[in-house]
Amino acid sequence: MTVTIKDVAKRAGVSPSTVSRVLSGHPRISVETSRKVKVIMEEMGYHPNIMAKSLVSKTTNSICIILPKPAEELFSNLFFMELIRGIVTQASRSGYDVLISSGATEKEELAAVSRLLKGRRVDGAILLYSRKDDAVIDFLKTNGYPFVLVGRSDKYDDILSVDTDNLMAAYDATNHLISMGHTRIGFVSGPPNLIVSRDRLEGYRKAMEHHGLELKSDWIVEGEFLQESGYRAMSFFMNLPSRPTALVVVDDIVSFGVLRGLSELNYSVPADLALVSFNNIPLSELSTPPISSIDIGIYHLGYTASQILIQAIPKQSKEPGLTRRLIIPHRLIVRESSMFSPVRSE
Amino acid sequence: MTVTIKDVAKRAGVSPSTVSRVLSGHPRISVETSRKVKVIMEEMGYHPNIMAKSLVSKTTNSICIILPKPAEELFSNLFFMELIRGIVTQASRSGYDVLISSGATEKEELAAVSRLLKGRRVDGAILLYSRKDDAVIDFLKTNGYPFVLVGRSDKYDDILSVDTDNLMAAYDATNHLISMGHTRIGFVSGPPNLIVSRDRLEGYRKAMEHHGLELKSDWIVEGEFLQESGYRAMSFFMNLPSRPTALVVVDDIVSFGVLRGLSELNYSVPADLALVSFNNIPLSELSTPPISSIDIGIYHLGYTASQILIQAIPKQSKEPGLTRRLIIPHRLIVRESSMFSPVRSE
DNA sequence: CCTCCTTGTGGAAACGCTTGCTTATGTTTA
DNA sequence: TAAACATAAGCAAGCGTTTCCACAAGGAGG
Numbered sequence: 001m002t003v004t005i006k007d008v009a010k011r012a013g014v015s016p017s018t019v020s021r022v023l024s025g026h027p028r029i030s031v032e033t034s035r036k037v038k039v040i041m042e043e044m045g046y047h048p049n050i051m052a053k054s055l056v057s058k059t060t061n062s063i064c065i066i067l068p069k070p071a072e073e074l075f076s077n078l079f080f081m082e083l084i085r086g087i088v089t090q091a092s093r094s095g096y097d098v099l100i101s102s103g104a105t106e107k108e109e110l111a112a113v114s115r116l117l118k119g120r121r122v123d124g125a126i127l128l129y130s131r132k133d134d135a136v137i138d139f140l141k142t143n144g145y146p147f148v149l150v151g152r153s154d155k156y157d158d159i160l161s162v163d164t165d166n167l168m169a170a171y172d173a174t175n176h177l178i179s180m181g182h183t184r185i186g187f188v189s190g191p192p193n194l195i196v197s198r199d200r201l202e203g204y205r206k207a208m209e210h211h212g213l214e215l216k217s218d219w220i221v222e223g224e225f226l227q228e229s230g231y232r233a234m235s236f237f238m239n240l241p242s243r244p245t246a247l248v249v250v251d252d253i254v255s256f257g258v259l260r261g262l263s264e265l266n267y268s269v270p271a272d273l274a275l276v277s278f279n280n281i282p283l284s285e286l287s288t289p290p291i292s293s294i295d296i297g298i299y300h301l302g303y304t305a306s307q308i309l310i311q312a313i314p315k316q317s318k319e320p321g322l323t324r325r326l327i328i329p330h331r332l333i334v335r336e337s338s339m340f341s342p343v344r345s346e
Numbered sequence: 347m348t349v350t351i352k353d354v355a356k357r358a359g360v361s362p363s364t365v366s367r368v369l370s371g372h373p374r375i376s377v378e379t380s381r382k383v384k385v386i387m388e389e390m391g392y393h394p395n396i397m398a399k400s401l402v403s404k405t406t407n408s409i410c411i412i413l414p415k416p417a418e419e420l421f422s423n424l425f426f427m428e429l430i431r432g433i434v435t436q437a438s439r440s441g442y443d444v445l446i447s448s449g450a451t452e453k454e455e456l457a458a459v460s461r462l463l464k465g466r467r468v469d470g471a472i473l474l475y476s477r478k479d480d481a482v483i484d485f486l487k488t489n490g491y492p493f494v495l496v497g498r499s500d501k502y503d504d505i506l507s508v509d510t511d512n513l514m515a516a517y518d519a520t521n522h523l524i525s526m527g528h529t530r531i532g533f534v535s536g537p538p539n540l541i542v543s544r545d546r547l548e549g550y551r552k553a554m555e556h557h558g559l560e561l562k563s564d565w566i567v568e569g570e571f572l573q574e575s576g577y578r579a580m581s582f583f584m585n586l587p588s589r590p591t592a593l594v595v596v597d598d599i600v601s602f603g604v605l606r607g608l609s610e611l612n613y614s615v616p617a618d619l620a621l622v623s624f625n626n627i628p629l630s631e632l633s634t635p636p637i638s639s640i641d642i643g644i645y646h647l648g649y650t651a652s653q654i655l656i657q658a659i660p661k662q663s664k665e666p667g668l669t670r671r672l673i674i675p676h677r678l679i680v681r682e683s684s685m686f687s688p689v690r691s692e
Numbered sequence: 693c694c695t696c697c698t699t700g701t702g703g704a705a706a707c708g709c710t711t712g713c714t715t716a717t718g719t720t721t722a
Numbered sequence: 723t724a725a726a727c728a729t730a731a732g733c734a735a736g737c738g739t740t741t742c743c744a745c746a747a748g749g750a751g752g
Contacts, residue, residue, distance in 0.1 A: 002464070002466075045464070047460065047461060047464035047465045048465060049401070049465060049466050050461075050465040050466060050467040051397050051400040051401045051406065051466055051467070052401050054397040055395070055397045055398050055401055060397065062445070078424060078427070080427070081424070081426070081427040084446070088446050088448065092447070092448070092449075092458075097445050097447065097462070097467070098445065098446050098447075099408070099443050099444065099445050099446075100430070100434050100444050100445075100446060101438070101443065101444075102434060102438065103438075112438070114393065115393065115396075116443070118348075118391075118393035119393045119394060119395060119396040120348075120395050120396060120397055121396040121397070121443070227632060256629075256632045257632075259632075259634075260632060260634075263634050283602075283629055286573060286602045286603075286606060286633070287632070287633065287634070288605075288606075288609050288633070288634040
């Protein structure tokens with residue numbers, strides 16, 4: 001049925017080994033033979049069986065993306081789509097296939113990962129954002145599988161990772177609001193077990209302290225990376241007797257929730273509440289008003305993660321890459337949501 | 347290094363065949379042997395080599411998603427993210443892995459597909475939205491590979507597919523505006539080579555004719571599934587001497603563009619222009635104002651597509667599924683963007 | 693008591709490919 | 723002219739499974 005290397009060999013009057021060598025560009029194959037075999041492969045519609053190849057070469061030319069546990073929700077976040085886009089693009093340029101994997105529970109997730117890696121279905125993995133204590137990281141690390149983290153681990157520091165300097169990013173975001181004249185600035189954070197939440201919160205704190213501004217514990221609320229969290233945070237803040245004039249929000253999606261609530265209550269952005277958030281997903285410029293956001297180069301993060309991972313996969317030919325931890329630069333995109341200076345009240 | 351079936355066999359004092367049979371739950375294995383072998387597998391941390399298994403069974407337990415050509419752009423559309431989410435969820439429930447593939451050009455795309463299918467890396471494919479003449483469909487069809495189309499083909503009608511009744515959906519959308527009292531209704535379409543564009547346009551036409559409303563060719567503009575297209579369409583319509591009071595827009599993303607342009611010009615939605623669009627992506631309720639949209643159950647489309655595909659993959663055990671073409675019901679979600687009745691002017 | 697089935701297991705080939713070793717055919721070198 | 727080498731291609735083993743076939747042991751049927 002399907003045409004194998006043997007069929008090609010027979011038809012070309014050479015041995016299977018020769019055909020295989022033509023395929024892999026072995027140096028000791030004569031130009032003529034090579035050309036002849038190639039013509040025949042074309043004629044017969046030959047395609048190498050990837051499984052057979054993988055079996056002997058012990059390498060699959062594919063990697064997997066491991067989505068964080070509550071994939072159902074997070075999936076909807078454009079953030080992950082951008083990340084995946086970056087990964088898929090780069091991987092496919094390097095001749096790698098990409099497999100998407102996610103589990104409903106952490107246990108399921110671990111099972112999936114171990115099936116894929118131990119079963120030699122993929123050569124390596126990309127983890128999208130890490131929690132404080134991550135069983136998957138432990139698994140991958142102790143078994144010596146190539147993997148890269150988009151984000152950072154607070155447990156290991158010799159791990160391949162691509163990340164944003166979230167502390168600095170939050171510092172910059174807060175600073176921007178301060179430079180616009182805001183002094184009463186709140187922070188809407190993410191889940192406390194995510195490292196990114198903590199780093200961004202810390203950056204906010206640093207900036208406030210650095211400018212001698214008051215850090216009220218009332219003005220820091222935690223939530224999820226969901227629109228609803230923003231909505232809730234907004235009503236919390238607006239009901240405060242003494243409320244902030246600006247907010248640093250941990251993720252654009254959360255900002256959408258804030259925005260929505262504000263518009264329902266007929267508050268205006270940025271006049272009643274200015275906003276800066278993170279990630280600059282494609283939709284942050286589409287909202288009304290457009291949201292100022294720290295662009296962290298999501299696509300670029302994904303692209304780079306894939307690059308580093310593929311470099312780290314042991315190959316017969318090349319030395320492994322040297323990169324360990326890479327920081328992708330961020331930059332603040334100022335849009336309407338923060339273009340307002342409050343009246344000085346001191 | 348890695349533990350194989352032979353290692354387990356040796357340690358358990360049985361033959362490799364027996365271990366293999368334990369693995370696959372063969373009926374003629376004694377309960378005792380089975381238990382013993384399983385314990386040893388656990389102890390030794392055995393994981394079956396998926397490649398070896400695939401090689402002999404000629405089946406990979408994985409499918410691939412083929413993204414439409416200009417993946418770079420479309421990827422950003424939440425639409426695809428939702429679709430992928432549905433597919434991945436269902437596939438993983440059925441024990442299948444999902445591979446994402448996309449090519450920059452149609453030729454590259456075809457090469458990727460043929461590498462994956464002919465190379466027996468995947469058992470089947472899901473195509474996301476079809477163009478008028480699709481080489482990939484031809485390839486899959488003539489080679490007899492299992493695949494399902496999310497959308498429909500105008501060339502073959504014996505193809506596995508999951509789709510929305512786009513004609514009816516557009517009819518409903520238009521009808522809704524008419525029932526709100528609009529008589530001057532325009533249509534913002536997508537690329538004419540996409541079947542979905544044509545079907546929706548046709549539904550709009552049918553509804554207009556059915557109510558005896560004027561179909562001005564001025565009031566139908568084509569574009570891409572991009573925000574920019576909406577922006578352009580908006581300025582076109584607003585500069586018309588005789589302009590519509592409502593628009594049916596082929597995709598929510600396009601509506602965002604319309605909305606943005608309108609707000610820049612200080613027009614108000616729905617008072618100056620009412621809007622209904624399609625797909626009901628998670629963000630359509632987040633815009634200001636929220637957009638009325640035809641919910642086509644994107645996640646469900648993906649989920650079902652995966653289900654049908656996996657059923658159609660020939661297995662030793664089961665008969666292939668019987669479904670050929672499945673229509674997922676749609677429903678109109680009315681939001682603020684269409685909640686306005688124009689003043690009767692006749 | 694002998695044959696025939698059933699049950700549980702082992703042996704070995706096969707899946708399609710790569711690769712180290714070997715061989716055949718020139719081409720240099722001493 | 724013989725020895726030494728470079729080049730091109732073939733042979734066969736092996737990657738980790740599955741599965742057909744064979745086989746042993748025990749029980750049932752005649």
